[in-house]
Structure formats: structure tokens, C-alpha cells
Amino acid sequence: MAGRLQDKVAIITGAGRGIGEATARAMAAEGAAIVVAEKDAASGKSVAASLIESGARALFVETDVADSGSCEAMAERTLGAFGRIDVLVANAGINVFHEPLETTEAEWRRCFAVDLDGVWYSTRAVLPTMRGQKQGAVVAIASCHSFAIIPSTFPYPVAKHGLLGLVRSLGIQYAAEGIRVNAIAPGYIETQIAVDYW
Template sequence: MNESYLVNNNQKCERLRGKVAIITGSTLGIGAATARLFVQQGARVVLNSHIHDAAAERISSELGSGHSLFVQADVADAGAMRDMVDKTIAKFGKVDVLVNNAGMNVFADPLQMTDEEWQRCFSVDLEGAWNTTRAVLPFMLEQAAGSIINIASVHGHKIIPGCFPYPVAKHALIGLTKSLGIEYAARGIRVNSISPGLIMTEAIQSWFASCPDPVAEQQRQAALLPCRRIGMPEEVAYTAVFLASDEARFINATDILIDGGRSQLYHD
């Protein structure tokens, strides 16, 4: 079965018909791919970024005001997250799905890292997810249904030297996922996470471009993966669609790795 058939078939199914989703950090990369696919699958989507820039304008225009709403807000601001949820309810009447995708890389030597770097990492990568989750939970509990999807990382499973404190926050995010999933399972709320590996986002493209030999570095990175290729944002987005859909109604407090098998290797 070829990939194009799967894409076209899934689009016709509209697996998220009638659902309303908030996707944080959704103007680029995995977040943007997830927003596009959610709309294709019949959902209405609240887009979010901490800045209102050209990327926000592009995806807002692409998805259209009938299917989407852009809200500029920093996930580190709990009040701003409550306001974003209020705007979602005002426009679409409910919220069925939350995808906590907003995040940032903070890689530093532990003893050289500043207090500000540590605090910003956790305020976005961990507390940001909690701020938004805490804002949507009352509405999801009232309707006795909801799916919360946290975008974690392969860094939450395996440690890569030189990446501190990012893995600490991602390990904690997976812990938050499992704890909340169990806490609210009997009340209709599912909480799961996705842990992407190396995905060809705009940020990764920029990183490759900054290397002395971009082509060679991309080939080197691909060769480290068992599948010998780098993942695409859409491949993460399809997993988010599944977890958001009623097809996954018996999946809870679980993390799904999307890393081409890389984290299972004992040695390169």
C-alpha cells in the first residue's frame, strides 16, 4: 500500500470531525504540521505562538478563520493560557483536544548554565504544558471527555551528552503525562505523550545549514538511524491525530517514541 493512498484515504475519513483542538507552538515544525493535518481531518484548531510573525500569518491564512484561530501567548504565562482557553470556548464552544507542542532547546554546561537558562527551560518545556493543561481541564472534566497530548522527546528516554538541562525537563514531562493520565482516567480524560527523535523541522534545517558541510552532516545524522533517514513533521502529526481521535480511546498514560528505532540501539 503506497503512502499517497494512506494520506488521501485518511483525509476523506475526517477522523477528527467536530473536534476542537488547541495546539501550542503551532506556527512552524511539528506544531504546524499537526495543525494542518487536524484541519484536514475535520477539526477546528486554535493556533498559538509567543510571537505574531510571518509564520503565524502564513498558517493562519492557509487554514482560514472558519477553521482556525490564532492566539499570541507565551505558554510560560499561566494567565495567558487561561485567556487562550477562554477565547477558544468563545469562538468554538468547547475544547476536546490539547496538544502541548511549544518548547525550546536549552543546551548548556551544567556549571556554566545561568539561572535564567534553567528557569526558561522549565518554564516552557514543563510548566508551559502544565499551565495549558490546567487551563483546559475544567472544561474537559465538565464534558467528561478530552485528549491531552504532550510532545516530549527522545531526550526523555536517552541522554545525549552536552544537552543539559533539556532532557531533565522532557523526562519530567513524560512523568507529568503518566501521572495526569492515571489521575483523570476514570473521568474521561486521556493524557499521552509523543517522543520524537530527529525530525526535519525548520530548526533542524537551520542547524544543518550552519554546519561546515551541511550535506555531509545530514548524511551522517541519517546514517545513525536504523531506517537511514530523518523523520518528517507529518509523521509525528499522524500519531497526534490518532491519539486525539476516538480510535485511541483505550490508550492512556502512554508515551510513543517516533525516532526510527534510534533509541533502541545499544551501540552505533
């Protein structure tokens, strides 16, 4: 029996570990070809190799979502390998938690570069293909911080609130073209990045 994503092609950013890796494995189990778009080459290659070993079609593409050119190359590599892009899971993100007045400009920029710009760059890279196909789905991984403010977590919730605005704007813009843009806002999940932080 074919899976729900049979013959679909899904890009998952930050798929080298945590939520991204779990998402890649779940989507592969449903029949999707997976692009592991990951900045860390070692973890990205490992996940892609494991997926292939399990019988899935998979490709590792070294991707820095904070770099728009890297995201464009990610989309091009995906099309070269699989010929289409059906799903983008914009998962790559970082925790940047500070007291507001202790937040350096570099930390502010780093947070927005990955957690907000990175979602836009990766989405922008796949939208032309999805529009040409007249179908596609973008799922951005937001956070409970998109709705609730916890002290000393600045500027992370600012970026995640902005992410909801991005998702809503793009969702309305492209709905009539068969492209769905949504966000999932997880609470605390004990991924390695969370364990390392605490």
C-alpha cells in the first residue's frame, strides 16, 4: 500500500537532528523522496545515508538557510535530482535567549538571520517551482514562543512572532495558486539542541 506522500519530494531544512530528522524519517516512511538540507555536513550525510539504507530516496544538500544563495542552490540541487518540489519543511532554527539589554547586535542579527530570514530564503527558493506546478506545501516550524513570552528569552520570540506574520502573508498570497503555507508551533521537545542549551 502506497504511503500518503508517495512520489512527492520534500525538503526539510535542519534535518540533521532533532525535529527535522524526525520529520524526514516520518515523511520518508510515507513514501516521500527526502532532501536533507542541513548546514552540518556530518549529521546531514549521516541522516541521508540512513534513509537510503532504509529504502528511501534521499539526498543530502549542505545548506545554510541564512544565506539566500545557499537556499537557491538547495532548490536547484533538488530539482536536478528529483525533478520537482512538493513540500518544504522550514525547520532550521537556533535558540537565542538573553535579557533584552544584554542582547548584542550580533546576537540579534544571528537570531533573525536563521529563525526568520532563513524561512523566507528557503521558501522564496522553492516558490517558483511550486507556482509552476500549481501545487505545493510549505510548513514552517514556529514555536510556543510565537504566542507566549517567557522572560529572558529575547529576541527569539520576536523572530517567531515575525515568522507567523510571514506565514500568514504568504498563505494568503499563494492560496489561489494551490500552495498551502502553514506553521506548526511546538512546545518544549527534548531534542539535542534543547539538552545542550539547558
